[in-house]
Amino acid sequence: MSWIVDSSLTFFQKFCVNVIKCGPIPNHIAFIMDGNRRYASKTKVEKAEGHVKGFDKLAETLQWCLELGIKEVTVYAFSIENFKRSDDEVATLMKLATEKFQKLLDEKDRLMAEGVCIRIIGNLSLLSPELRKLIAEATLMTKHNKKAFLNVAFAYTSRDEIVSTAETIVEGVKKGFLDVDNIDEDLFSDCLYTSASPEPDMIVRTSGELRFSDFLLWQIADSHICFAQVLWPEFCIWHLLACIFKRKMGMTGSKGS
Ligand code: FPP
Ligand code: MG
16 A cells, blocks of 8 residues: 555545544644554454554555644654564564555655655664665655655654764764753754654554553653554544544643643
8 A cells, every 4th residue: 555545534524524623633643553463363364464454554544634634643663672573573564664665755746746744763773774775765855845744763762762862962062062051951852853843742552552662752741642442453533533532622721731
């Protein structure tokens, strides 16, 4: 499946999307797409097929977000912890990523027409040169797009990002670009992998697990959290609309509370 798909919403679902759009819509949603392997065993298919279904659901979810007017999406596609899985599974996920990033380049015209800027955040030194090249090409190709932003966290953990940020700042001080007195929360945010993005308004995790799994720990300090009780490939527009509605109901209207 492609990264950009046509709308699969029914007339009634589109109507509900328009109703929800009358209220506050998050500008930026982060997704922890969990449950692909449980979905594979539930539906008696290979693990690899569960991950393919996971990618297909990602493409569908991105289309819903475009229809809802959500400008930015960040997804947890591969954690540094995932390198501890079996060699077979890591190879399968890397192959899937290579195919999908290649497909993204092949679909250049569609992506540019939609104005989607793609960023990959993570410790890219842990990836193969082939994957790094594809990622660099996709990033450069779309860097001037401004209609929508998709951040793919790949070889990412928050703690790795925070250590890397601290190293960047130390380097800046050592080289004399920065003074120790310049170090504050804003500077730290500006040195994170996510420096180009606003903080997520909402984080959604599927599969029923109530954990953050080392994802965007700095950035979600003030985000609404929504746990969806379905496996990622089963996530549907109703779950997304319910999360947006629950955030609206929980909004106090003021930061700092
Ligand atoms: C979590 O389910 C999912 C992953 C570790 C991989 C997510 C990857 C995709 C959805 C494909 C995206 C690919 C690209 C290139 C963006 P799990 O494997 O932890 O399943 P479980 O929780 O049931 O064990
Ligand atoms: Mg999991």
